[in-house]
Amino acid sequence: MKSTGIVRNIDSLGRIVLPIELRRTLNIDASKGDPIEIYMDGTSIVLRKYEPNCVFCGSSKKVSEFKGKNVCENCRKELAEK
């Protein structure tokens, strides 16, 4: 894990602001309310841009929802052929 050297104070409601440079680099758009997934790694908190994965193959490319499940385009095509 790479340190950004950035230190931010958490506010009384538990919020922190993600630095604009990081948001730009990772293509996170705050004005669109992009979802961020929160992970724990030991005593570390890891934030990652949320990208839904296909329930069948785990791909995050061209994923859409079908009956409440995320399915990628390739798996959708395979399903349609069966």
Ligand SMILES: [Zn+2]
């Ligand atoms: Zn898939």
